[in-house]
Amino acid sequence: xIGFLRRVLRPAIAILxxxxxITGVAYPLVVTAxxxxxxxxxxxxxxxxxxxxxVGSSLIGQFFNEPQYFWGRPSAATSSAAxxxxxxxxxxxxxxxxxxxxxxxxxxxxxxxxxxxNGGGPVPVDLVTSSASGxxxxxxxxxxxxxxxxxARARGLTEDQVRTYVARHTTQPLLGFLGEPQVNVLELNLDxxxxxx
Amino acid sequence: xxxGDFLTLAALAVAILIATPLWGGYIYRVMEGQRVFLSPVxxxxxxxxxxxxxxxxxxxxxxxxxxxxxxxxxxxxxxAGYVFLRLQNVLPFNQGGIPAMxxxxxxxxxxxxxxxxNWQNYSGESAATYGTQAAMLAVRNFTxxxxxxxxxxxxxxxxxxxxxxxxxxxxxxxxxGILYILLPxxxxxxxxxxxxGVPQTWNPTQVVTTLQGATQNIALGPVASQExxxxxxxxxxxxxxANSSHPFENPTGLTNFLEMFAxxxxxxxxxxxxxxxxxxxAQGWTIFAAMAAILVVGAVLAMxxxxxxxxxxxxxxxxAGVGNMEGKEVxxxxxxxxxxxxxxxxxxxxxxxxxxxxxxxxSGMVPLFNMELGEITPGGIGAGMYGMLxxxxxxxxxxxxxxxxxxxxxxxxKVEAFEIKMAMLTALVLGASILGFTALATATAxxxxxxxxAGPHGFSEILYAYSSMTGNNGSAFAGLSGNTTFYxxxxxxxMLIGRYGMIVPILALAGSMAAKRRVAPSLGTFxxxxxxxxxxxxxxxxxxxxxxxFPALSLGPIAEQLLQNAGKVF
Numbered sequence: 105x106i107g108f109l110r111r112v113l114r115p116a117i118a119i120l121x122x123x124x125x126i127t128g129v130a131y132p133l134v135v136t137a138x139x140x141x142x143x144x145x146x147x148x149x150x151x152x153x154x155x156x157x158x159v160g161s162s163l164i165g166q167f168f169n170e171p172q173y174f175w176g177r178p179s180a181a182t183s184s185a186a187x188x189x190x191x192x193x194x195x196x197x198x199x200x201x202x203x204x205x206x207x208x209x210x211x212x213x214x215x216x217x218x219x220x221x222n223g224g225g226p227v228p229v230d231l232v233t234s235s236a237s238g239x240x241x242x243x244x245x246x247x248x249x250x251x252x253x254x255x256a257r258a259r260g261l262t263e264d265q266v267r268t269y270v271a272r273h274t275t276q277p278l279l280g281f282l283g284e285p286q287v288n289v290l291e292l293n294l295d296x297x298x299x300x301x
Numbered sequence: 302x303x304x305g306d307f308l309t310l311a312a313l314a315v316a317i318l319i320a321t322p323l324w325g326g327y328i329y330r331v332m333e334g335q336r337v338f339l340s341p342v343x344x345x346x347x348x349x350x351x352x353x354x355x356x357x358x359x360x361x362x363x364x365x366x367x368x369x370x371x372x373x374x375x376x377x378x379x380x381a382g383y384v385f386l387r388l389q390n391v392l393p394f395n396q397g398g399i400p401a402m403x404x405x406x407x408x409x410x411x412x413x414x415x416x417x418x419n420w421q422n423y424s425g426e427s428a429a430t431y432g433t434q435a436a437m438l439a440v441r442n443f444t445x446x447x448x449x450x451x452x453x454x455x456x457x458x459x460x461x462x463x464x465x466x467x468x469x470x471x472x473x474x475x476x477x478g479i480l481y482i483l484l485p486x487x488x489x490x491x492x493x494x495x496x497x498g499v500p501q502t503w504n505p506t507q508v509v510t511t512l513q514g515a516t517q518n519i520a521l522g523p524v525a526s527q528e529x530x531x532x533x534x535x536x537x538x539x540x541x542x543a544n545s546s547h548p549f550e551n552p553t554g555l556t557n558f559l560e561m562f563a564x565x566x567x568x569x570x571x572x573x574x575x576x577x578x579x580x581x582x583a584q585g586w587t588i589f590a591a592m593a594a595i596l597v598v599g600a601v602l603a604m605x606x607x608x609x610x611x612x613x614x615x616x617x618x619x620x621a622g623v624g625n626m627e628g629k630e631v632x633x634x635x636x637x638x639x640x641x642x643x644x645x646x647x648x649x650x651x652x653x654x655x656x657x658x659x660x661x662x663x664s665g666m667v668p669l670f671n672m673e674l675g676e677i678t679p680g681g682i683g684a685g686m687y688g689m690l691x692x693x694x695x696x697x698x699x700x701x702x703x704x705x706x707x708x709x710x711x712x713x714x715k716v717e718a719f720e721i722k723m724a725m726l727t728a729l730v731l732g733a734s735i736l737g738f739t740a741l742a743t744a745t746a747x748x749x750x751x752x753x754x755a756g757p758h759g760f761s762e763i764l765y766a767y768s769s770m771t772g773n774n775g776s777a778f779a780g781l782s783g784n785t786t787f788y789x790x791x792x793x794x795x796m797l798i799g800r801y802g803m804i805v806p807i808l809a810l811a812g813s814m815a816a817k818r819r820v821a822p823s824l825g826t827f828x829x830x831x832x833x834x835x836x837x838x839x840x841x842x843x844x845x846x847x848x849x850x851f852p853a854l855s856l857g858p859i860a861e862q863l864l865q866n867a868g869k870v871f
Contacts, residue, residue: 118354128436195543199780201758236546281305283554
């Protein structure tokens with residue numbers, strides 16, 4: 105029995121240690137080295153720097169509720185420090201099911217809030233549903249168009265002027281089908297504030 | 302469901318069809334010890350590993366020796382992983398005061414990663430150190446995936462060798478699987494992910510001041526290196542809580558496509574590897590066709606239903622052409638999120654790019670049913686093939702044999718009472734664990750405390766949890782509060798039963814088949830290639846799954862669909 109255990113346990117222990125060194129230490133370090141040399145911007149989180157200060161990541165959404173800004177999606181990534189969500193150290197979805205009363209009631213409330221701020225008309229679904237990560241950096245082009253009038257009013261711009269900003273931050277799917285058309289909310293708002301160089 | 306969504310599905314299908322013979326052929330050459338283009342670099346490393354481990358690479362093991370080695374590796378890796386998680390607070394690369402995991406959570410997590418499940422009762426951002434992620438969890442992603450691969454190869458050898466006792470050497474199969482198959486692709490894949498925006502840094506959480514003046518903590522880490530193997534190894538454990546829906550794990554439409562490709566690549570390629578062992582590629586392509594057919598039907602159903610939206614939303618919400626966006630990301634859209642869900646559960650991965658808990662009732666049933674079929678469409682690396690060959694092929698030849706009144710044969714070998722017992726055992730273990738633990742949880746207070754949602758959806762959350770853990774998938778209807786002593790312990794047991802309750806009978810079956818002589822095919826032999834066989838295989842898989850789980854599914858998603866139709870909320 106002891107001899108048998110030694111025969112199977114020795115390779116198990118030795119191979120686990122060897123693989124920890126190879127796949128647990130060498131592999132991530134090699135990838136880090138290549139990443140930091142070739143793609144340093146992405147490897148460090150695609151951070152946007154304005155006047156020497158980091159104002160956010162272009163991949164991570166922020167909470168907006170002031171009228172001069174485009175608003176992103178509702179976020180379930182809440183915490184005591186971030187009651188409105190977008191806590192990027194606490195990514196989360198709502199996990200409410202399709203027949204959840206809490207979900208249906210919340211949606212109705214959000215629709216009311218949206219229509220109060222932006223006027224009537226159907227509200228694009230992505231503006232009233234919480235994203236998967238709670239950090240969705242994007243809204244749909246329809247959701248941006250829905251907010252154009254409000255942002256134009258708040259900024260004293262014409263709607264067409266605001267639309268040119270929106271167009272600048274709208275990206276189309278790669279090859280026309282990989283992904284969805286999207287508007288990056290943080291970059292759009294930075295641009296409207298004149299902070300994007 | 303838009304035209305572009307079909308294009309995504311079609312492009313994925315074409316990519317997998319092209320990759321299957323290339324990658325499957327490469328896997329065959331590696332696992333049979335033939336020289337490949339990486340040999341000059343990797344062969345010396347391989348030799349050193351055997352020397353320090355005391356492994357004689359020419360010595361093959363019989364099924365008992367192979368099983369003993371698999372179980373020894375599992376025991377050592379789970380024990381070492383447990384100790385690592387209990388000590389992670391003091392081990393290197395703790396990026397910011399992350400505490401040790403509690404005993405039951407550490408047990409659940411260690412079992413979870415070594416069984417290739419990657420069920421997570423913790424949030425990566427706040428409960429795992431960079432050291433844990435890279436040097437413990439990601440290592441298990443490699444070892445557990447390569448173990449699945451090794452067992453599939455052992456079964457291929459058992460089915461196709463003649464009059465022998467041995468199935469190969471687990472230590473050699475494990476080492477080659479990691480060094481030649483998983484690791485080289487991971488290095489390339491991880492760098493491509495970084496190019497698209499996935500971070501790879503050891504700097505701690507970055508604190509920024511937002512445009513509206515709030516403070517935002519942005520969690521970072523060595524994400525890319527873990528992300529690729531998590532997808533390719535069909536592991537699925539997210540670096541972050543939101544898994545592949547997090548923009549740092551899956552930033553673009555391209556990464557979403559590549560991650561789906563990585564999920565499917567090796568699982569489907571192994572059908573070709575099987576064809577190589579069988580000496581007839583049609584044997585492999587038939588299995589490929591059966592797996593693909595079931596997967597695609599479920600995927601299209603989930604894509605269609607998710608793109609329809611939620612009928613209970615007020616009609617002031619514009620859903621037409623967009624679909625159900627609760628728990629989804631704008632850059633992926635609803636239909637392709639449905640596709641990802643079908644793929645991540647058809648392979649035993651469990652990575653998610655949208656929350657399955659917020660899917661519509663019947664589209665949420667697609668991932669649930671995929672797991673309950675035993676993770677064989679195409680399943681995880683290796684695990685899908687060994688599951689499909691036993692729950693599918695062996696049972697199907699048995700049923701065909703009953704119909705024509707002859708002893709069933711597979712690949713020229715008689716399938717007799719012992720093999721059928723072992724194959725039935727794997728099917729029964731699956732059903733007993735999923736349904737037994739679900740019954741236990743729904744009947745006891747600590748189990749009932751788990752669900753977030755009320756009504757039939759709450760039951761679905763529990764059923765999903767044990768289907769996922771037994772199937773070694775790892776995705777969740779994540780409203781369930783899993784980090785309790787009850788769910789940590791019963792979940793770990795379900796994962797162990799689902800993994801080793803399959804592996805041991807399958808290796809026994811492989812050993813028994815290896816010892817048999819090959820008989821020449823006769824007029825009465827049921828051919829195991831071609832359309833009739835594919836249809837029979839699909840039928841057996843669906844019927845075995847449906848018979849076992851239809852009653853439970855009726856109480857969950859099907860009841861919920863009917864109540865949703867009637868406008869009920871909970």
